[in-house]
Amino acid sequence: MSIPSSNFPPIIGNYALGHALGSGVSGSTFYAQHIHTGQIVALKVQPVDISYPTNGHERTIYPLLQGGRGMPTLWASGVWDKWDYLAIDLLGSSLDSIYRRSGKAVMPLGSVVAIAVQLISRLEFMHSRGVLHRDIQLGNTVVGLSPHDTTLFMIDFGFSKRYLDARTRRHIKNHNEEYFIGNYWFSSVNVHCRGKTCSRRDDLEAAALMLIHLLTPGGLSWTRNGVPKDDASHERLKREKRDARPEDLCRGLPEQFEDFLRYCRSLAFTANPDYAEWRERFRDLAKEVGLGDVDRFVWPPPRPTAAGPSKHRQQQPQNAANTDGMANVLQDLARMTLDRPVLGDKKNIPAAATPPVQPHAREGGALLKKAGPPAGREVIEISDSDDSRRENAPAVGRHTKAMRLNRLTRAVAQATDNDALAGLVKEFAGVLAANGARTLTREGFAFLDALHKQLADPSVFIVPLRSRSARAVTQEDAPRPQERRNKLHLLRVGVCTARDNGTLARLVAEFGALVDKVAGRKLTKDGLMFLEGVSERLRVV
Numbered sequence: 001m002s003i004p005s006s007n008f009p010p011i012i013g014n015y016a017l018g019h020a021l022g023s024g025v026s027g028s029t030f031y032a033q034h035i036h037t038g039q040i041v042a043l044k045v046q047p048v049d050i051s052y053p054t055n056g057h058e059r060t061i062y063p064l065l066q067g068g069r070g071m072p073t074l075w076a077s078g079v080w081d082k083w084d085y086l087a088i089d090l091l092g093s094s095l096d097s098i099y100r101r102s103g104k105a106v107m108p109l110g111s112v113v114a115i116a117v118q119l120i121s122r123l124e125f126m127h128s129r130g131v132l133h134r135d136i137q138l139g140n141t142v143v144g145l146s147p148h149d150t151t152l153f154m155i156d157f158g159f160s161k162r163y164l165d166a167r168t169r170r171h172i173k174n175h176n177e178e179y180f181i182g183n184y185w186f187s188s189v190n191v192h193c194r195g196k197t198c199s200r201r202d203d204l205e206a207a208a209l210m211l212i213h214l215l216t217p218g219g220l221s222w223t224r225n226g227v228p229k230d231d232a233s234h235e236r237l238k239r240e241k242r243d244a245r246p247e248d249l250c251r252g253l254p255e256q257f258e259d260f261l262r263y264c265r266s267l268a269f270t271a272n273p274d275y276a277e278w279r280e281r282f283r284d285l286a287k288e289v290g291l292g293d294v295d296r297f298v299w300p301p302p303r304p305t306a307a308g309p310s311k312h313r314q315q316q317p318q319n320a321a322n323t324d325g326m327a328n329v330l331q332d333l334a335r336m337t338l339d340r341p342v343l344g345d346k347k348n349i350p351a352a353a354t355p356p357v358q359p360h361a362r363e364g365g366a367l368l369k370k371a372g373p374p375a376g377r378e379v380i381e382i383s384d385s386d387d388s389r390r391e392n393a394p395a396v397g398r399h400t401k402a403m404r405l406n407r408l409t410r411a412v413a414q415a416t417d418n419d420a421l422a423g424l425v426k427e428f429a430g431v432l433a434a435n436g437a438r439t440l441t442r443e444g445f446a447f448l449d450a451l452h453k454q455l456a457d458p459s460v461f462i463v464p465l466r467s468r469s470a471r472a473v474t475q476e477d478a479p480r481p482q483e484r485r486n487k488l489h490l491l492r493v494g495v496c497t498a499r500d501n502g503t504l505a506r507l508v509a510e511f512g513a514l515v516d517k518v519a520g521r522k523l524t525k526d527g528l529m530f531l532e533g534v535s536e537r538l539r540v541v
């Protein structure tokens with residue numbers, strides 16, 4: 001049973017915890033941010049007194065794997081209070097979640113062959129470092145975030161083990177194991193059903209079974225009844241796995257899969273598998289049937305929705321990676337309840353024009369305090385030109401600034417390519433950064449509107465970002481500083497992964513929505529960095 005997310009503290013070590021990315025038997029993995037450097041990581045956290053502590057073990061394995069392609073970087077690890085944590089690269093979807101999102105549909109051959117080629121390479125690398133994974137499964141094979149969204153990463157080294165003695169480099173001995181370590185679905189017959197010691201051949205056999213599973217309607221037969229609940233059902237599962245013949249498991253599949261499974265099972269305990277040969281066999285298969293570039297993970301199309309399949313993604317599976325990565329970022333944003341109506345929906349206009357609320361309005365008898373800047377952070381004022389507090393702002397420079405912003409807005413509206421837009425966004429960020437008052441005025445919002453319109457579709461009517469009529473922001477609807485920082489970071493990650501203007505348009509809209517919600521209309525440096533990111537990304541997409 002996993003530990004509820006609410007039981008974890010908000011900060012562990014130097015990391016502020018965001019939402020949970022996943023949970024296992026011993027702990028949970030969180031989206032997290034370094035409180036000093038702002039670096040975003042995945043933080044794997046376990047209570048130190050848990051019955052099956054694996055973080056301590058993973059801490060000894062990660063250093064052996066650093067620098068390998070598809071091996072996450074371990075940025076930090078330690079024990080803080082009663083929590084053991086590992087800070088590793090933040091990655092994207094696991095194959096398990098991709099498979100589930102497709103409704104467990106048979107995965108397209110191109111995707112499976114691409115997984116085969118990369119998985120064989122990952123295992124070759126791990127084995128070259130003297131390490132066995134021992135828990136190959138869909139949930140432990142994860143796609144990177146853009147620009148690594150076609151690279152598979154291995155995670156979860158909680159069961160990993162050195163098979164070569166660190167000093168003598170001698171191979172471990174084969175014997176009958178007292179306990180089974182691995183997973184029910186893909187652990188090899190020798191390890192799972194015969195209780196033998198795991199070696200390189202067994203990691204490869206698990207990979208072979210996983211590939212066959214993805215190509216089998218309904219998956220491998222022994223996976224269909226769920227995790228065994230008692231010894232009797234576990235024994236039945238083992239028998240079924242042991243008795244399944246490669247030719248039956250692979251009926252109807254290209255011969256490479258059956259050959260690969262047989263090859264793994266034919267290897268001696270200490271044999272060094274011919275990884276290169278099997279990568280070539282799968283690449284040849286890809287050529288034979290015209291699968292294209294299988295050295296990069298080929299994203300499968302999503303499950304058709306009630307509205308019908310997404311033709312665009314089915315025709316462009318490579319591009320789907322970007323959309324999928326983006327979808328994750330946007331799902332994250334949605335989870336963070338960015339509750340200002342999204343731009344582009346005309347029905348939002350009346351709601352956006354609600355009467356102004358006094359910033360110090362009482363609620364339940366308590367006087368709402370206005371949110372101040374987050375401690376230790378430089379803040380950039382974002383004020384409204386019709387906000388009464390603006391009257392007190394120094395007039396000097398405001399006109400010049402307004403004129404510059406108006407000029408930039410006109411230029412954005414007339415821009416005909418992304419390079420031009422990139423330059424204008426950079427200039428816009430420069431004007432905001434340089435201005436003493438650092439105030440995002442009506443003219444600033446007008447620039448964002450024009451940019452959004454250009455990126456989305458210049459011919460479509462879009463609700464102006466700053467459509468409210470002098471609506472003041474109360475503390476109640478303003479995001480908390482940490483929440484705002486998280487949102488901005490997600491937006492920045494989104495910008496890095498965006499591959500088209502439509503996506504950038506959505507992010508600019510979300511950015512505007514966030515700015516619009518900030519009490520006191522203050523923005524941290526992250527806001528400027530977001531704009532600079534948009535400018536850089538515009539030159540790439």
Ligand SMILES: Nc1ncnc2c1ncn2[C@@H]1O[C@H](COP(=O)(O)OP(=O)(O)OP(=O)(O)O)[C@@H](O)[C@H]1O
Binds near residue numbers: 021
């Ligand atoms: N670096 C990462 N980036 C993004 N998500 C991650 C990362 N590491 C783990 N996750 C998510 O968290 C889930 C659990 O991670 P992991 O398998 O490392 O934990 P675990 O506690 O060992 O799990 P289990 O008990 O199931 O083996 C993964 O399936 C994945 O969805």
